[in-house]
Amino acid sequence: MASIKQREDGVWRARYRDEVGKEHARHFALRRDAQRWLDEVAAAVVTGQYVDPKAGRITWDEWTREWMERQSWAMGTHEAAAVAVQSVPWREGQISSVKSSHVQAWVAGESKRGLAASTIKTRLNYIQMSFRAAVADRVIATNPALGVKAPRSRRAEAAMRILTAEEVREALDAADEFRGFVEVCVFAGLRLGEAAGLQLRDVNFLGRSITVARQVQGSTIKAARIVAPKYESERTVYVPDELMTSLAAHVTRAQVTAPDEQLFVTPLGRLWNRNNAAGEWRRVRKDARLPDEVTLHTLRHTFASNLIAQGCDVVTVQRALGHSTPSITLNVYSHLWPSAEDKTRSATASFMGEIRDSADSVRTETEKPQVRGSRYR
Template structure:
């Protein structure tokens, strides 16, 4: 039910009741403005876009907390989302008061702080997800984050660092007891958490394979825990005899005997995690004389680069790396595969060589001397 009435002071009062029976009213100087507002409300109701104006009074912090509590995320994902939603400057204000300009200004501020483009993109993604959920729950009518873009990052071919054979050797020589950890990253392509989560039963010495069945999540000794691997990352990686021999030596040296024992632990017997493994890698990097841009994840990029250089197709690389789809592999590593121009040039060169060899063979046959039989007397 809706109505418009003029008050004694000449102001027009427009009001309506929503489906829950709550009354909403606004005051206008002109009657036509009051009627326009009621018409907009009626249109929103008919199209299913109606939102209770009071719903948007909830603060961003309150909404984001409720939204994240409903998600069935892994711990690492929840941590990343928490950092993202708490990095915005409108945390204490009503969610309905956030404008597109506010979101874009926040992205610009994050960029000026020196955050990597990929980090800003991840944070923006979580913020956009939260706004979309608010729209779906009829908390706000539309998302102010629609159309907001993160700054562009460097091209993969420029940003991705691949280690040379000399650099890998230097890192292995400097690794000490951490050598096995480094080897499964660079020769099996495991992520940091996947390498930290390996147990003795995951290594099939006779079958020359490593099963990725768990990972370590968390960044401190207190929060580190063993959980299932990332979605669709559970896999079997087939590795050479040399890696198996090295891991066998590690198992013997560290006296790892139980099937459910961790293959790699710190000198104090704790799980390796994001912080202490990164600290150990910094020690190795400094000892080996490697640049700061060479991270533990660079080992995984190096593994993928070698597979591609050896002629492995995208599906083979995808499965070895544990990507959920080939498109993810291509998005990250497409620049490492030979281009169409390279393939065309190489194929034509092979064809030309074949033609040339055939022509040379034909000329050789033609130039062979012809011997006549001796005359009979």
């Protein structure tokens, strides 16, 4: 129900009731402006884009707080989302006042601050998710983050750092009591949290395998806690005798005896977490004279690189790394597999080698000197 009436002062009052019976009204100097407003409202209702004008008055902080409380996320995901939504400059403003240009300007600002393109992309993803949820709940009519793009990331082959055998050796020599932690990252491909979550029962010394059944989440000693691994990351990694021997020596040295006892703890007996493990790695990196770009996650890349170099297929690598799908593995490591050109060249070279060897063999047989009969009969 909608109507337009002129008041005694000459102002035109347009009003309508929404689907729940709530009345909305605006005043205009001209009747045609009042009619245009009502037509826009009617069009929004017909197209399903209508929202209560007052709904968008909620601030960004208020909306994202409500939105995040409804999500069934792991703690790490919740922390990442919180960092993202709190990094924008419109936190105290009404969500309906945010424009696409504001979001794009924020992206540009994050890039100028020196944030990695991948980090900006992750944060933008959470911003876009929050706006999409606001549209779905009819808090706002349109998503201002739609179409906003993050800076382009460097190509994987240029950005990914793989350690050489000598660099790994230097890191292990510098690790001291942190050596076991480093070894399960570089020789079993465990993530930081997965290595921190390992317990004695997870290591099958006779079967030469490590089971990833839990991980440590949290960036501080107070926040750190043991939780289930990332989605579909539970797995068994098959490792060589040398790693088992090294871990057995660590268990003896650290006097780890109970099955549910943590395999690796800090010198003060606390859980390793994102901050203190990264801090310890920085010490190792400095002592080993490795560049700053080498992180603990570089060890996992090095593990994957070695599997691929040894001829492992994508599914084998996927399972060893705990990726949910082979496509994730390919997205990250496709550049490490031999290209079609490499395979064609190698296959043809092998074929040519066989032909050459065969020809040489025939030629040798043909050119053998004939043994003449003796002149003495």
